[in-house]
Amino acid sequence: MTDPFVSPQRANRRARQRLDRLASGAIAASGIGVVAAVLAIGVYLTLAVLPLFEDASVEVDAEPSPATSGASIVWLAEDGEYWLSANGRVFDAQGEVTTLTDEPRVTTATEASETLPLAVGLDNGEVSVVPRDARGQPRWSQATRWRLFASAPVAALHLQSTTHGWALAGRDADGQVAALWHDGETARRIALPDRAEHLALGREGHLVMAQGTRLTSWKLSPDGSVAPSARAETAAPITALAFLQGDRTLVVGDAEGGLRRWRQRPDDQGWQAAETPYAALGEAPIRRLLALPRQRLWLALDADGRLGLYQAMSGQRWQGVAPEASLPVTLSSDARGNRVRWLSETGRLYRLAVEAPHAAVSTATLWMPQTYEGYASDEWRWAAAASGDAEPKYSLVPLAWGTLKAAAWAMVFAVPLALGAAVHSACYMSTRQRARLKPAIELMEALPGVVIGFVAGLLVAPFVEQHLAGTLALFICVPLGSVACGWLWRRLPARWEARLPPVGVGVGLIVPLALLCWAALSVSPWLEAWWFGGDLRAWMQQTLGWDYAQRNALIVGMAMGLAVIPTLYSLAEEALSGVPRSLAEGSLALGATRAQTLWRVQLPAAAPGILAAVMIGAGRAVGETMIVLMATGNTPLMSPSLFEGLRSLAANLAIELPEAAVGGTHYRLLLLGALLLFVFTFVVNTLAEVVRWRLKRRYRRYGARA
Known part of the structure; x- marks a missing residue:
């Protein structure tokens, strides 16, 4: 005879076993889920951090655009590109826009950017300054002329904005240097008592001049006065100068291919060499330096056609070959420094794409002491959220x-x-x-x-x-x-x-x-x-x-x-x-x-x-x-x-x-x-x-x- 209680007991036992297996599976799944979530967090953070250490790159357009014959500068604006020819005629992609000057002829111009006015040097010693409107487009019809030299052609120009206007410095072929300080209405001419082969002009009238191995710093004033602030000697003759973003760091290229960073003293009394050696492009002299407007980056070009991308703290980020061996007529960049225009002597326009979103980050900048702007010695500092032109500091x-x-x-x-x-x-x-x-x-x-x-x-x-x-x-x-x-x-x-x-x-x-x-x-x-x-x-x-x-x-x-x-x-x-x-x-x-x-x-x-x-x-x-x-x-x-x-x-x-x-x-x-x-x-x-x-x-x- 069958016991009536056996069947319910077996059913209860099977139910308990199913519940035990279900509970064990739920607990195991929860534990695995926690482990997976923790690992997912680690993987996400790792993938988000890896781009910091990607290599920078500079890609050159393989098919350069033909520029207008005789162009001497490329002007970048929101609505496109402009070319300025040696005879003073301005062109865009559709054709001629206007004539900046019939006589005299254009001899040089400042490196074009999307934020500063354009200064054009003429062969009669004058300069023509072209302002911009609110959208950054040039106002060709509002260009003004100012006398820089008595009659000698202008050989080089540098322009920077000031609190109420702009300051301009230039030199002629003999090395004579003069400056203009514009206060919004009139411009005062400032004659420098020294000659120079290379110039670099920073904000608020900081002018650096190089002659051979001698580096001289001058302070221009709105009232037309000028005063020397410091003198220094370099080991090799200086061949190129450029101020980086913020104008508190000066990059000096020499005849032996060396690059050195000079920084403004903490008391703003002159400049001193920072112990930051950069990897040289080669042994050929540095011929051109182009400071990019973000992250304290710059491009360096030597006499052998080697091109390099550098950052002030992390050093060399990329090295390659220039589009052409000859020096460009002009180099210009956009406001972000991601696009660079290279206008060659043959009238060909090359477009360079700079990809370096995290160039300031390296193992050294994260963990080693650095000589930051405004500091007298190497220090560890964190100020990643720096505003304006202040130098960010990324030390962890x-x-x-x-x-x-x-x-x-x-x-x-x-x-x-x-x-x-x-x-x-x-x-x-x-x-x-x-x-x-x-x-x-x-x-x-x-x-x-x-x-x-x-x-x-x-x-x-x-x-x-x-x-x-x-x-x-x-x-x-x-x-x-x-x-x-x-x-x-x-x-x-x-x-x-x-x-x-x-x-x-x-x-x-x-x-x-x-x-x-x-x-x-x-x-x-x-x-x-x-x-x-x-x-x-x-x-x-x-x-x-x-x-x-x-x-x-x-x-x-x-x-x-x-x-x-x-x-x-x-x-x-x-x-x-x-x-x-x-x-x-x-x-x-x-x-x-x-x-x-x-x-x-x-x-x-x-x-x-x-x-x-x-x-x-x-x-x-x-x-x-x-x-x-x-x-x-x-x-x-x-x-x-x-x-x-x-x-x-x-x-x-x-x-x-x-x-x-x-x-x-x-x-x-x-x-x-x-x-x-x-x-x-x-x-x-x-x-x-x-x-x-x-x-x-x-x-x-x-x-x-x-």
Whole structure:
């Protein structure tokens, strides 16, 4: 006879098995999904960062366009290209537009751009200046003439904008140099008392002249005066000059093929050579330099027809062969520096496409000190969001230093407190007390980082600034006071220890420590008056050279240490609790004291777990954002001082990512910082988990709890 209960039991068992398999599959799929998501983040960041390190390129149009016969310059505008012939006639793609001058003839012109007026030199010593309209199109009919030389033809011209007009400098075939300063209505002529073979004119009247190996800097003034600012000598004769974007960096090419960057002194008193050697194109003299208007790029051409693309910080980015071996009649670029026009002596117009969106980024610019504009020596600086013509600074070292500095000081505060609490609760507390204390400490991890940062930045930082001496005294009084209280407790009669419960001992310790804290803060003004002349911050500045910022590494160390303590405590307490009791009991049975057992048996056995706890806590501190953002000045400084601010990689992401242009150099550098954080935390957490796994496997041999 068939049992009526067997069939339902089998059905229930099959249903449970199906549910178990479904749950196992869901859990496995979730775990795989988490791993895939983490890997996807890493892959995305890697793909976003890789374009930073792509090589630059300069592509030359294989089929050049024929230019108008006798053209001497190419003018770029929004509506197309214009050619200016030697007889003063202007042409566009459809034919002749206008006549700039019938007589005299055109001898030279400034390198055309889309932002500056065009200055045309004539063979009678005059210059014709063509303004632009709001769309950048030339106003040929509004061209004005000005006398530069008495009768000698103009051989070279350079023009720059000023606050209310423009400044122009030129030379004739004999090397005589003269300048014009236009204030919006009239132009004053300025005669230079020196001759030159090559000129370079920067903004606001900075004129550099080269004659042989002599480099001379002059300062032009709107009132028509001129004053020398500096003189220097080079190793080889100078053959080419060019100001880079911002006009605070001068590139000098010489007769031996060398290129050197000269930078304006921090006090704006002349120029000095920067120790930035660039790879030479060859041994032939440098004949032409064209500064591109973005990223401090320039093109260099030597006498053998070699062409190179350079960046001020990262050096040579590309080298190739020029379209023609002969020097161009003119070189011109668009406003972005992506298109360059090369007009040859044969009247052929070549189009060069410059692809270098991230030319300023290299391993050296990211991790090595650089001599930036306005600085006297090599430094690590981060200022990627530089505005205007300010030189961007792409060094990640200050951000990495700030990240490690904040994490290190956080661990200095957190490790002693967290490990001390873990040792006390795991090795000395009763099970009942431990069951109450551990959840209370772990509950601290629920505190949002923004709340901790808010309290640290708006309450703790001003308090520490007002009681700096007392705060520093706390870090000495509290540890010494704890040791003194413990020593005094051991000196008391044994009956007192028997009468007080363990909780009473802990509560009793709080009272003297609170009194010590109150005393340290109360005597803070007297300490400053006796030892530091009444102002500890001023004494540190005058004696030690330390600046004090209200939001500094001390504040962020205390705040972030509080946030890291729960993680450290929980993991370290689990490691100590997992040490087999048989080891401690055996040590005590052999006559060791509890302190000897702790130092010689329990701590060494739990050392891998404690190390894993410290590593995970460090990873937590490295990735912290809001506390660092709110409790520091967010200044990317390379300073070891505890009293100065910092900026971490995570805080930098929060500050600058919303303003970064998607796909730009700044944007990709921020993602590079995110990738560094990702790799660091991934490696640290992986190593910590490996250490914990080995610890558990080691404990199983002693019968420990898994």
